[in-house]
Amino acid sequence: MFRVLIHYFIPGLSVGLSKMEIYLKLLIFVISSSLGFSYIIEGDEPGNNLLWPTEYYFKSETMNLKTGVVEPCEVWYSAEKNRSRIDYYEGMVKRYFYGETEEDSAKIYQINPVTNDRVTNKMVCLKYGGDELEDFLPTVDDFTYQGEKIFDGKTVQVWKSETNDDEMMYKIEKVLYAYRDGDTDAPVKLEEIKYKLWNNGMAGHTVTNFYVFKTIIKSEDLDVEKLDECDEVGQLGDNLRTDLQILHPASSRDVDKAFNSFKKHYNKKHGKHEHEMRKAIFEENWRRIVDHNKKNLGYKLEVNTFADRTDEELAYLTGTRSSGPEAVGTVPFPHSEEELKAMEEEIPQIYDMRHDGVISAVKNQGQCGSCWAFSSTAAVEGALARSNGGRNIDLSEQSLVDCAWDHNLGCNGGLLDQAFKYITMNGIPSQREYGPYLQQDGYCKLENMTQVYTIKGFARVPSLSETALKVALLKYGPVTVGIYAGTNMKFYSSGIFYDIDCSKSMLNHGVTVVGYGVRDGTNYWIVKNSWGEDWGEDGYILMSAVNDNCNVMSEAYYPIV
Template identity: 40%
Template sequence: MKSILVILTLALACIEALEDNYILEQWNKFQIDFGKTYRSPVEASRRYSIFKSNLELIENHNKLYEEGLSTYRMGINPFADWHRNEFGTNVNMSSLIEERLKGSQIFSRTPGFKAPESIDWREKGVVTEVKYQGDCGSCWAFSATGAIEAQMAITKGNLVSLSEQNLVDCSITFANKGCRGGFPHFAFNYVKERGIVSEKDYPYRGVVGNCDLEGKQLVTKLSSFVILPREDDEALKEAIVTQGPISVCVDSSEAFNFYSSGIFSGPCSNIEINHAVLAVGYGNENGQEYYIIKNSMGANWGEQGYMKLSRNTCGVASFASYPKL
């Protein structure tokens, strides 16, 4: 009996050693692939522990995908050493009731409107490159600039990358909070009143600085912006077809953050909205309809910076809007 227990103990030790070696290999590869460095051994140890937990989450999910029990894959990306709480609350919903109608119009659906089976505004040359917000909670600014950039390209034939940093630094008095969150509606209000400059003139830094517009030329202002009816998925689909890319807000759940490919279908909440992105189109695969979502987490996230998000998922139609030049 003792010999059997010894053999089992040694076998378990070998399995644990193999698992630890595998995790360390993945950890080292992760650091190399994404250029990760840490301030101290203590910080590195903490990040390793988070990475280990996230790796387990990712691999357990992908087993479900391989068994045909999920429609999307997860993957290791630059955020695999981030704790869920570090993604923070990027969309600030405070004062929303008072502010959401200021300077806006309300979208009305067209009776009998028949949407095409699919549309992808990237194919029409009106969407700028995928950008990276870093660890600044400025997704709201990227969602807003993406929508304005598209409207400029559609109406004027001129695709210009606009400055998120301009919004981060200068729209505080319009209810935004820089790197601590904001809202695309508030950004549209700012651009309506003050205008916005180009990314080239006012490059992104990912930290809040002093508003510095001296010597910088405004690219455009807005005449207004349009708010879509709450949780009206058909209105969102029609707006994408008739107007162009639409600013939308979602719940960026833990699963959302590690999305790699496929059609994301949750789990996520339709209530806890905390992240702003850009809907640039929609499509259908094997009977499953999805929106094409442009994120601001860099080209190493998802499908080269994009996600296929199942319709009526993650609150995508809760706070949708688009600007008017």
């Protein structure tokens, strides 16, 4: 996408260039377009500061030189009527600000397209409060006059601003080109560069060009059509889910508001140097989520607690390594291919072990690569509950992290077969006796336990056999499997997950299959994860059984009790 946008502005640019090379060429292009065909004119400083009109209309286009994103918009503003309006991308999103008091408190009406399982691109109107009346021209109190120049055939004034945001540790430089139109000024171009004070590195660079500037607007342009059909959704910032329905990642203003709402919802505390970096990551992930959901691919993504982190930072979520095709259980799988084929007609179409009351609550591995311990422990908990009449026992994942080090590495990952081998030989205590989960590698306390729960052994389910996995679930209980969990899975919200790129990668995550089903002709597995109940469908994901997506049937084990 970045290179496509660059080609739009600089046709013929080589696609083999690095992002830094492209950025430098684009920067040269922008500078040359404004400086290469102009010259500074010496002149006296104006007697007054810049003065914007109290009513105006303009079109503009903001180019983010670091990301390549171009944001066109159309704006109407009237101080007298205490209203303003902005349309993004030729009216795809329309936002109206209705001021209610002289303090500029405003109600906001947003019209935007919505797509879900029932409708595609239906335009809806939402009303919310808690914001200010938007004046879309830049505040000019801190600008100083620099002289005049010729820009696009016009004589324009050059104004410059330099400010330090000591709280956020940034220096912000702005250059504004404007011209006098009667008693007020009209903007032509605004360039803004943000530097990090701690290393003088560039944090942001945008260029906004203003077009078709007028000082008279039509009153009806500020009126919301079908006002009575707008649904009230409360105050902006009170509910992250609602805020993200209203706000849009194409708007830098909305990104600021959405990120603040995100931080409030998840109680995120970012330091001075970290805020802008986290916001940039959040914006990229939010755009990915919005773009995916527009495609209506059968499953949805959502902004969750991981949205301000990179894939590299979230590597701890996926700490399971493949044991390889040669790994086996302590006992062989008891059914031949012929027996499995004979069982196919007797297998129910849908089976959900959660309805049997033998599946323990969803847990959260936190910032520790212990999914191998959580997925194997969940299977043992379910198998024990099935054998003792449904009595759930909360077993200690921390004991595996602390003690099962022969072939595993605690919070740095582990192997599913080795986890079961350790439990077979040593047993596993309850969390109540062993102590709470720590998200850290700790001291092994197994010798001090008065009771451990044991299994007789474990078996490996034949690879790539849907029937074998279903039989294992029906006859023996939950099955621990290795899968590949990529970026989309981290933001999974609902639906049947099928990622075309998922099966091209090695497995990296341990989860527990607790059932299966079919929806609209698509078979799926019911998978219990260890990323908390607020992830996915209450901590679960429905994973497509088509083409062994994400390697669900490649490496699977179940305990024998």
